[in-house]
Amino acid sequence: MxxxxxxxxxxxxxxxxxxxxxxxxxxxxxxxxxxxxxxxxxxxxxxxxxxxxxxxxxxxxxxxxxxxxxxxxxxxxITYNCLDRHVNSERKNKVALIWRGEEEEQERIFTYRQLHREVQRCANALKSLGIKKGDTVCIYMPLIPEHIVAMLACARIGAVHSIVYGGFGASALNTRIRDANAKVVITADVGYRRGKRVPLKTIVGDAVINAPSVEKIVVLRRTKPQLELVSEMEIDYHELLQNASKDCEAEVMDAEDPLxxxxxxxxxxxxxxxxxxxxxxxxxxxxxxxxxxxxxxxxxxxxxxxxxxxxxxxxxxxxxxxxxxxxxxxxxxxxxxxxxxxxxxxxxxxxxxxxxxxxxxxxxxxxxxxxxxxxxxxxxxxxxxxxxxxxxxxxxxxxxxxxxxxxxxxxxxxxxxxxxxxxxxxxxxxxxxxxxxxxxxxxxxxxxxxxxxxxxxxxxxxxxxxxxxxxxxxxxxxxxxxxxxxxxxxxxxxxxxxxxxxxxxxxxxxxxRADDIIIVAGHNIGTAEVESALVSHEAVAEAAVIGKPDVLKGQAVKAFVILRLGYEPSEKLRNELIYHVRMGIGPIAMPSEIDFVPSLPKTRSGKIMRRVLKAQEMGIDPGDISTLEE
CATH class of the missing domain: 3.40.50.12780 (ANL, N-terminal domain)
Incomplete structure (x- = not known):
């Protein structure tokens, strides 16, 4: 420190x-x-x-x-305060939520009354899957109204939600599903980003392979023709809600119950x-x-x-x-x-x-x-x-x-x-x-x-x-x-x-940051998470990652990589490693630069001194390096 x-x-x-x-x-x-x-x-x-x-x-x-x-x-x-309190007042028909899609004509509007009804249906739908107070539901969705409905539906019945950003890859999603012990994953077939489709359902399919806690995957299908649901775990979001009642009392939660x-x-x-x-x-x-x-x-x-x-x-x-x-x-x-x-x-x-x-x-x-x-x-x-x-x-x-x-x-x-x-x-x-x-x-x-x-x-x-x-x-x-x-x-x-x-x-x-967190475009990226992703590639023996000032993103990820014997530095390998991080964690964590190096600065106890790399990179004095091994 x-x-x-x-x-x-x-x-x-x-x-x-x-x-x-x-x-x-x-x-x-x-x-x-x-x-x-x-x-x-x-x-x-x-x-x-x-x-x-x-x-x-x-x-x-x-x-x-x-x-x-x-x-x-x-x-x-919390949902009683976000919804019922307004529905029982003059805000009943006030607009709560406006959604604008990527295409200009895509627009949906929910008043407090409509959002309240939709959340109750989703809450009952989750109950029909056996979700009860204290269970965890993982939500991995694009920024659409159903994402917010799903969050509020969990809170309505006292289920704990764990939301994973739709830009994360299968391995990052898997880690989070397993740690939270999620019983249900709610996702969509695709998200839309800059005119391209992001295959969310496919990523979830890969992420749940080694996640034994998951019992059901609820899929909101947006594309026409509709994507086929293949495994018996997969359920269509709209079909599930269609049969659900629109009345669901808010679960009485203790102030200290997890949200x-x-x-x-x-x-x-x-x-x-x-x-x-x-x-x-x-x-x-x-x-x-x-x-x-x-x-x-x-x-x-x-x-x-x-x-x-x-x-x-x-x-x-x-x-x-x-x-x-x-x-x-x-x-x-x-x-x-x-x-x-x-x-x-x-x-x-x-x-x-x-x-x-x-x-x-x-x-x-x-x-x-x-x-x-x-x-x-x-x-x-x-x-x-x-x-x-x-x-x-x-x-x-x-x-x-x-x-x-x-x-x-x-x-x-x-x-x-x-x-x-x-x-x-x-x-x-x-x-x-x-x-x-x-x-x-x-x-x-x-x-x-x-x-x-x-x-x-x-x-x-x-x-x-x-x-x-x-x-x-x-x-x-x-x-x-x-x-x-x-x-x-x-x-x-x-x-x-x-x-x-x-x-x-x-x-x-x-x-x-005083510690090893890089803030890329407002997103916190742990250096160790990126390093782990790099080292999981067969060519990499060791890796260290730092944040470098970047005009646009605030910070960009720069990696220093020691290769295993038998591997040579090349542009092809550099691109392969960047892609490897993208698939493991997601696009936000991709290194903008990778240097292949013979060694890394370490303390005598073997801890990588990232600040030395950072000082070297920025041409400044690294300060006290008495604990440096060499």
Whole structure:
């Protein structure tokens, strides 16, 4: 872990129009934050009381470091709060979900009433397959309404969902199915990406070969003529739902009952299954949707993530629906059929809140302003970014070209593990490009040295969270020791694994990972997972992987490979290894460069020193190399 170090900070400031602060749901940041600090428990109780509970909690929290329980003995169901609460109010016929396919004429709309009915049918369909409270269902689907229906249907009956991003290959899917012990996999025959079909069902077929827990595969067939269902495990999605009743009571869930497992890359090669529970996660995502995104009744909210990532769980599905928002989803990629597609969608649907990744913003910068300038973006009220730090150049461009120098930018810092936003600049507050901002009310964050002492302003250190919060993960599935590491690295704090620096006003700039995670286009890739994939090729003896700065993706994967005896470096082998990683993990993890090397820098205990490779690659001083073997 890094020591503290000096950082030169730029401090340009943008102040939004005062009307934003006046109309914001949270009001003045300093007042709201001080109100929270005066009585943290009352702050969180107030948030939770805005939602529906079947039975109120006995105690707000139990904290026995590093384990927390929130809303102890409270009973609720997250789908009751996302659906029934609105269906029983004047929002019954409000649009909950808008879907836009890759083709412009493909469009589907669900009101809260319609979505509620569809979720209940899907929930009953899952019950008919023997799925009950506590069972795990794996969802591997494209970004279509049924993906969200399936998620909510699991939560409705208390089944734990484990969503795997549709860009992952068979071996990554297999690892996640086996670790979660999934009984049913819900998929589609194909996804559409840039005009091409992604054969999801075929990938699932390969992934379940060595996954004995899987009893059924539910397939949503989109293509005409319909793809044949071959094995007796496979069931047609529509036929299954056709016979299901549209009435399904929401299962009474304890606040601490698990809601989902979501796998994120680890540094050990084994993806970590982050476990989130019902009550705290519901309160955290509702609170941040309503108060950080400042959601109003007539907002159209578009988060461009996929439900396969935590951003999709928290800010496409659970948070915005709990807040009663209208949510837009689309299968379109930002540059197909041309780089104007997203701006046309914003104009067409009147999007007011737009939340995307810095990698998309940098791609748009590269192709030029003429694309967004062709569309009317006047409906935009708030724009945000997620996944990695938003560099100052991208911030300036986003603010000027997309936000027309008006919209506040929410540059949000948070993690799969935190479940919700932790640090940002609340709507209406002064914004500083390059800085995520300050901890939101409800959160205590700081920058410390490795002994846990706060470092002075302008000195880099490690980002920590000082107090538990409701939407924190509860454990790492099948690996509680890994969970404890987050809280035991710099006790008693939660260590995020990020380097950061704070300025004199308390604004935090996140500098990047302190461990071996590469963030490619907002997706966390574990170096060890890519290394394992490379070493599984017959030609590779050893591999090391680093992240290199990349103008478009933020970071790109670079691999250093030692070949086995009898194999020679060649362009053909290089391409073969890139393809091998693609098939094992998916396109996002593909190395952009591979160097064939005779040896790798290692410590005397045999650990590869990736920072030495990184320093060498970037032409900088590698720092202390006293533990280097040679």
């Amino acid at each position: 890094a020591e503290s170090f000096d950082v030169k900070l730029e401090s340009k400031t943008y102040v939004p129009d005062p009307s934003y602060k006046e109309a914001s749901n949270i009001g003045d940041y300093n007042e709201a934050y001080n109100h929270y600090l005066k009585d943290p428990d009352a702050f969180w109780e107030g948030m939770a009381q805005e939602l529906t509970w079947f039975k109120p909690w006995d105690r707000l929290k139990e904290w026995s470091h590093p384990y927390a329980k929130w809303f102890v003995n409270g009973k609720t169901n 989902f497992i979501l796998y994120t890359s680890g540094t050990t090669g084994q993806p970590k299954g982050i476990v989130h529970t019902t009550g705290g996660y519901m309160v955290g995502t509702y609170y941040t949707s309503k108060y950080v995104f400042d959601m109003k009744e007539n907002d159209v909210h578009w988060c461009t993530a996929d439900p396969g990532w935590i951003t999709g769980h928290s800010y496409i599905v659970y948070g915005p629906l709990a807040a009663g928002a209208t949510v837009l989803i689309t299968e379109t990629t930002p540059d197909y059929p041309d780089p104007g597609i997203w701006w046309r969608i914003i104009e067409e649907f009147g999007v007011t809140i737009f939340y995307t990744a810095p990698t998309a913003i940098r791609m748009f910068m590269k192709v030029g302003e003429e694309w967004p300038n062709k569309s009317n973006l006047d409906t935009l009220r708030i724009i945000g970014s997620v996944g990695e730090p938003l560099n100052p150049e991208a911030f300036d461009w986003y603010h000027r070209v997309i936000g027309k120098s008006q919209c506040p930018i929410l540059d949000t810092w948070w993690q799969t593990e935190t479940g919700m936003h932790m640090i940002t600049t609340m709507v209406g507050e002064p914004m500083k490009p390059g800085f995520a901002g300050r901890p939101i009310p409800g959160i205590q964050a700081d920058v410390v040295d490795k002994e846990g002492n706060p470092v002075p302003p302008n000195v880099g250190g490690l980002l920590v969270l000082k107090e538990p919060w409701p939407s924190m993960m509860r454990t790492v599935h099948n690996n509680d020791e890994r969970y404890r590491q987050y809280w035991e690295t710099i006790p008693p704090y939660y260590t995020a694994g990020d380097l950061a620096v704070k300025d004199k006003d308390g604004y935090i700039m996140v500098l990047g």
